[in-house]
Every structure is written in C-alpha cells, then in structure tokens.
Amino acid sequence: MEAIIFVELLSNIGVVQVHTNGEIISVTNSDKFKSDIGNQITIAYNGQSKIYKLPFEVILNEDVVNNLNVNNKTLRCKYLINRLVKPDIDDLITKRDSCSKSHLIKALENDGNGFLTVNCFNCLVELFRIDKNFPKILELPDENWREMMDLWHCHKPDIKKDNEKNIGLDQIFSNKILPKYDNLLIGDSYYLINTNLFTKDLKITNNKVYCYNCDKLLGSVYNLNDEHTTCKILKQKVVITNSNLKIDIKYEIYDYLTLTILKSIKNFGSRFFTVKSKKQTNFGQVLLIWCFDYGVRIGINDVKLENRLKIMYQKLDENNLNDKQTLQNLKLKHNFEEIILEDEDLEKSGAFEMVIDYIEKINNNVVFDKSANIKESWKLSYI
CATH class of the missing domain: 2.170.150 (Metal Binding Protein, Guanine Nucleotide Exchange Factor; Chain A)
Known part of the structure; x- marks a missing residue:
C-alpha cells in the first residue's frame, strides 16, 4: 500500500482536516512571501518522505505547529477563507451533471x-x-414533475384551450x-x-x-x-x-446515482436510500446509503474533488434474516427512497457492481482507523 493523504474542507466552519496513513512531518508554503499560509504538506511513510500539494490553502499558526507531534496522523487547521456558503442544491445538480x-x-x-x-x-x-x-x-423538467404537481394542487384544475373542451391535468400527464x-x-x-x-x-x-x-x-x-x-x-x-x-x-453511473439522491433530497427531504439492481444475479443485494451532507470538498493525494456527497453506507442481503431485520427497523424510523440502477429500459449492465467498487475504493482512501465508521457497520465514503 502506498502513502495516502486525505483532506476534507468543513466549509461551514472554515476548517480543513487532514488524515493520512503515514506521519505528518510539516506544513509549509512554497512561496516565501506567504509564510503565514500553508499549501504543502510533508508525509513520512515506510521510511520515505513525500511532499504533497494541499488542495486548500490553510493558515499557519502556533496551533498548527503544536499539533505536529510524533506519529501524528491527523491535523486540523483553519482554512484561508473562514467560511464558504453551501451551494444551492439546484446549482449543485447542474454542476454534477x-x-x-x-x-x-x-x-x-x-x-x-x-x-x-x-x-x-x-x-x-x-x-x-x-x-x-x-x-x-x-x-x-425534473422526472418527478408529475408527483410534484400532485403536491401543488389539492383540486386539479382543468386547462382551457380556445374553441376546445377543457383538458384535465390527468390527460396532460399522460402525454409525452x-x-x-x-x-x-x-x-x-x-x-x-x-x-x-x-x-x-x-x-x-x-x-x-x-x-x-x-x-x-x-x-x-x-x-x-x-x-x-x-x-x-x-x-x-x-x-x-x-x-x-x-x-x-x-456520464458515469455514479453521476446518475448522485443526481438521483440530490433530487430526492430536494423534492422529498430523504436522506436514506436503498440502491438495488433488478438483475437476477444481484437478487436480494442492497446498498444502503445514508447521506450526511452535500456540496463537500475533499482531496485525495494530488486530486481535488468538489461538490461531493458525504455518505455512510452498508452492504446488506435481504436473503439474510439479520440484514432484512436491520433494514426493516431502519425503515420504521426513517423516510426511505429506493433507487433502481438497472431496469428493463436502462439496461445498465454491471452498474450495481460498479457503484459498490467505486464507493469502497473511496472508503479505502479516506478511512485509516475504525473511528471513521459507526459501530463497524456503517462505512464512510464520498460520491
């Protein structure tokens, strides 16, 4: 395994958190005229050291220096800009598509x-x-526009056209x-x-x-x-x-999943999702997603990712009685939305497996100790 540095920007409080599987040696700046701002971090791993460019510039002060102790694997410091506004969800949907x-x-x-x-x-x-x-x-329009129209109208109106009979919304809904x-x-x-x-x-x-x-x-x-x-x-x-x-x-399958989650949050306020496949080979398999936050900025080594969803997830099998009971108990307490990745129309072959692989790959790059997980069942990832 190679050295990994994971950086998360907590934009609402203006804090950058750094986690690594190595040891944080120093945070410095390559520009000598900006000695109070850090944009480079040195990590020691397996007897070697490597310099990474931080995706976010941070303020260097005594707290940062004092936090760099022996075998230090985490660092918390102030972001250069104290606070960023969370992106509007409609704007975020556009950016992710x-x-x-x-x-x-x-x-x-x-x-x-x-x-x-x-x-x-x-x-x-x-x-x-x-x-x-x-x-x-x-x-x-949003694919849920029919459901939203039902919410807007307690008594569905008729729409009049010149020299024609009234047209009910039900007829309009049926038209493509x-x-x-x-x-x-x-x-x-x-x-x-x-x-x-x-x-x-x-x-x-x-x-x-x-x-x-x-x-x-x-x-x-x-x-x-x-x-x-x-x-x-x-x-x-x-x-x-x-x-x-x-x-x-x-347009990757992860884009489809992310946009579906964002639109469900916008339209229904849902934060819990069951992701399934209709492929017979995946019968009973469920990816359970709990969306913590959206519009998150992270960095993994030299790669900067913006507008991410921060999620916790579990892999369940409804054929297993314990997993089935876990899912039923959660559904009693929370509002769930179901996402189907493969159906007769989309025919996204292998989509379910691709999503699982992607989420677990991110998890392997951002989690270095058990404290990031909840009760060793929920796992942390970003999509």
Missing part, C-alpha cells in the same frame, strides 16, 4: 469550430452532432414531451432526439436503439409516428468530444 445543457453550451462556446460530436461509448463512431445551428437545446423536428431535449439521464438528426441511421429492433457500427445498445424508441421517430439515447451509452477531440465528456 457533466452532460447538462449548461455544460454543453459552455463547451460549444469554447470550441472554435462550434460543434460537439456525440459518439458511441463502445466504438466512438459519431452518432450525431450538437452545434450552434440547433434552433433549441432544452432541458426537460417531444422535441420538435430539429430540437434536442436533455433529460436527467438521456437525450431525446429525432432520427432525422442522426449522422447515419441507427439500428432499431423491438423498440431498442443500437449503434449502426458495433451493435451496442444506446437506448430505446421513445415515440413513433408517421413523420419521424423520437429516440431516447442514454447519456451513459455515449461520450461527447469537441471538434478538436480535446475534451471528453462522459
């Missing part, structure tokens, strides 16, 4: 040729282009939101686009949409009529590049 409208528009504006290519994740062949000639690139002939609609985890905008005709079989080059699943048919077919292309199945191939925008 790498394929959101705002990210794509920014990438378009920064590209000299003015276009992005949406490519098959598997073979990288071009599927369609997003360019400045699109009349409209629009974001779809479709893109116009030359528009692109961006959903939580997918794009809605008409077949006329594809670079080359994709393969459509049994209402599933496949890459014309490698036959990998890309999505499904969303709406079929005589004029044109609307396809639902999953963000996870494509990768986006600019005209110079210098940027690489991907």
